[in-house]
Amino acid sequence: MSAQPTPAAPDLLNIEIDGKPTQIRKGAMIIEAADAIGVPIPRFCYHRKLPIAANCRMCLVDVEMGGRMMPKPQPACATPVAEGMKVMTRSEKALKFQKDVMEFLLINHPLDCPICDQGGECELQDVSLGYGRSVSRYTERKRTVADENIGPLVATEMTRCIQCTRCVRFTSEIAGTYELGGMNRGENLQIGTYIGKTIETELSGNIIDVCPVGALTNKPFQFKARAWELTAKPSIGYHDALGSNLWLHTRRGEVLRTVPRDNESINECWLSDRDRYSYQGLYAADRVSAPEVKRNGQWQATTWEDALSFAAEALRKVPAGELGVLANPATTSEEGDLLVRLARGLGSAHVDHRLRQLDFADGAVAGTFAMPVADVAKVRGALLVGSNLRHEMPLLNHRLHQAVKKGAKVYTVNPAAFDFNYKLAGEAVVAPQSLVDALLGLARAAVNAGASAPAALAEAIAAASSDQGDADAVAQLKNGPAVIVLGELAVTHPQASWLRAIARFIGEATGAAVNELPVGANALGLARAGVLPGNGGLDAQAMLANPRKGYVLFGVEPPYDFADGGKALNALLGADSVVAFAAFxxxxxxxxxxxxxxxxxxxxxxxxLVNVDGVPQQVQAGTKLPGQARPGWKVLRALGGLLQFAGFEFDDLAGLRAGMAEVSTRPGAVGLATRETVSGLTRLASWPIYRTDAVLRRAEALNAHPLNRAPAARMNADEAARQGLVADAAVKLGQSVLPVVIDAAVPDGAVWIEAAHDLTATLPAYGATLTLSKA
Structure with missing residues (x-):
């Protein structure tokens, strides 16, 4: 009896590749089916995450349909499968065409592998080994292409380019910035920016990964090492709470570059420039490599025993209840747990990691996303509140960009007209003091559509006014899967409790999930570990407004990491004892x-670290420590042991983890901040994408990038005229003198002064009323 073909499911087709039967979904291309069963087909232009171009022709294969061979080989990347199709990838005709294409591709390639950074991990090398000739028949002069300087992150050698257009498709379809393109035709075709501009997308490093040759390489890594010299260590990104998976490429314990590690549910196969290039900051000149103590006003390097004894004595002198413990929100969960044990032993309930939060009326802490990151690409509607999402979490913004390409509509309520890489369906741009009112308009539209307002918000919603744009946004949120994203400019707003409460109401009224961006890579993990004020404890702002006599700073760099740097500096300078666990x-x-x-x-x-989806991700040390520096958990264990506190008896990390108890994150209190009428000019304070933490502020290539703008007082032309100011005029704020930049993105009543610069770190906090004076 002959074998019968397996009947396919309604959306699956039966095909055969090199004699191997398989089933694949309708609409799939031959190359996808071949990849699924492990049949290798050479390719250059095809990439599973990019639109199909079919312009390199390396993947030509023989195809038989209905018992008849197609007269010409077909590109496997652009030929859809059909029922009963038979594909031959290694037939005589297919191999001849593949080898011919390989010969054509190498005609103009400079063959400079010995000096190319891509050498040893180059797709062109790999494929030419299998399909190329040992000697070139081409004797004419090769063409050359002049290079463009496209910025501090990506190096170009465009003579090597084979015009696969992967980089072009990445910038247009994934980054959404359309910064690269093809110019001229035929043998004169060149890939570039045309005017030699810097690539400004926050995802630019990914064009290095997709480039199959050495035309685009990592500029900071250029000529540093060969691929076979490097050791790959798995790690995760720690500059936002997405927790992108990555590989650290190290040599002799030093990180030389960073590349993405595939994880479809988190970062797919991409990596933001922030996570890719920040490793440079590890080796800054002010990195601390030995313990130091201050005696008689002078700093001196010392031994660990002396430094720990000094720290223990300083902490013992602080009266009970007068110690404040402040942790960086990227601190690991293990270190956070030990900080809580240390504070408990010292009799302090004043512990917090929410350094940039201004409103604690509802006791808010970071929580797991209501809609997982991977599902954001499937939404039909989205509302962004107080969010410059491209800068706050670039790869979450990428998911939303993919949703917009499929027809999703995005609405925003923001304190500035941020530059999104997709078209917005509606945009409300208001000064920080009006952000709550603007969101109340959407809540009013939800009530008009039949929702019942909660008692705490009923009066405010009734007093709000809404327009057709608000009604359209609410209708779109009701229309299928939708998400409301509360960004960093909402979470750190002086009336964040109102924004949270209103967003939750709109979410309940429309069925939309509410995702609140955590401020800090491990804000969720630290909340679970209980790095929060205990009974009667003060939050981060209260600890600075009511200065303590002593502070423990863990990974915190004053004044840059605080919502109000000036207040933080005054409190710390006035303290009797400050013990700093620091890398810099x-x-x-x-x-x-x-x-x-x-x-x-x-x-x-x-x-x-715990990411936004609530997934704990464990990492192991991927590189060596400088000098006498030690892991934070080991230093805390030694200090706690010296103080003879309970909870520090473990021997290793496994023992520490065994004793960790997860604290159920407390539900938000029902309190709402007092709403005060604010008049005059208020400050919009955002953290620049490449200055959000101490490592980024020391990463040289990122600091040279155009997205890292110089500090300035930005306002629109009308507001500047009302203040009697013109472009490039100098204004004085406290001790800082800033240039005036006319920026149409800033609404009336606001001045946009980015935080975390030397000149801006001690200025009044986000939402504060400012008085500008001419310098």
Whole structure:
């Protein structure tokens, strides 16, 4: 009896590749089916995440349909499968065409593999080994292409380019910025920006990964090492709470570059420039490599025993209840747990990691996304509140960009007209003091559509006015899967409790999920570990507004990491004792601290970070520590043991983890911040994409990027005229003098002054009323 073909499911087709039967979904291309069963087909232009171009022709295969051979080989990347199709990838005709294409592709390639950074991991090398000739028959002069300088992150050698257009398709379809393109035709075709501009997308490093030759390479890594010299260590990104998976490529314990590690549910196969290039900051000149203590006003390097004894004595002198513990929100969960144990042993309930939060009326802490990251690409509607999502979480914004390409509509309520890489269906741009009112308009539209307002918001919603745009946004959120994203400018807003409450109501009224962006890579993990004020404890802002006599700073760099840097500096300078666990010793930290205990950064230590989907991701040290620096958990264990506190008896990380108890994150209190009438000019304070933490502020290539703008007072032309100012005029704020930049993105009543610069770190907080004076 002959074997009968397996009947296919309604959306599956039966095909055969090199004699191997398989089933594949309708609409799939031959190359997808071949990849699924492990049949290799050479390719250059095809990439599973990019639109099909079919312009390299390397993947030509023989195809038989209905018992008849197609007269010409077909490109496997652009030929859809059909029922009963038979594909031959290694037939005589297919191999002849593949080898001919390979010969054509190498005609103009410079064959400079010995000096090319891509050598050893180059797709062109790999494929030419299998399909190329040993000697070129081409004797004519090769063409050359002049290089463009496209910025500090990506190096170009466009003579090597084979015009696969992967980079062009990436910038247009994934980054959404349309910055690269093809110019001229035929043998004169060149890929570039035409005018030699810097590539400004926050995802630009991915064009290095998709480039199959050495035309686009990593500029900071250029000529540093060969691929076979590097050791790959798995790690995760720690500059936002997405937790992108990545590989650290190290040589002799030093990180030389970073590349993405595939994880479809988190970062797919992409990596933001922030996570890719930040490793440069690990090796900054002010990195602390030995413990230091301040005696008689002078800093001196010392031994660990002396430094720990000094720190223990300083902490013992702080009266009970007068110690504040402030942790960086990227601190690992293990270190956070030990900080809580240390504070408990010292009799303090004043512990917090929410350094940039201004409104604590509802006791808010970071929580898991209501809609997983992977599902954001499937939404039909989205509302962004107080969010410059491209800068706050670039790869979450990428998911939303993919949704817009499929027809999703995005609405925003923002304190500035941010530059999105997709078209908005509706946009409300208002000064920070009007953000709550603008969101109340949407809530009013939801009530008009039949929702019942909660008692706490009923009066405010009734007093709000809404327009047709609000009604359209609410209708779109009701129309299928939708998400409301509360961005960093909402979470750190002085009336964040109102924005959270209104967003939750709109979510309930429309069925939309509410995703609140955590501020800090491990804000969720630290909330679970209980790095929060205990009974009667003060939150981060209260600890600074009511200064303590002593502070423990863990991974915190004053004044840059605080919502109100000036207030933080005053509190720390006035304290009797400040014990700093730090990787870097800035001049300001040296001014406020009494002892500096050098600790590891995330790529150098073992630990756990919890991402926005609530997934704990454990990492192991991927590189060696400088000098005498030690992992933070080991330093805390030694200090707690010296103080003879309970909970520090473990021997290793496994013992520490065994004793960790997850604290159920407390539900938000029902309180809402007092709404005060604000008049005059208010400050919009956003954290620049490449200055959100100490490592990024020291990454040289990122600091040279155009997205890292110089500090300035930005306002629109009408507001500048009302203030009697013109472009490039100098204004004085406190001790800082800033240039005026006319920016149409800023609404009336606001001045946009980015935080975390030397000139802006101590200025009044986000939402504060400012008085500008001519310098």
């Amino acid at each position: 010793a800035s001049p300001t930290l040296r001014d406020v601290a009494d002892v500096i205990l050098p600790i590891a950064l995330l790529p150098e230590t073992d630990g756990t």
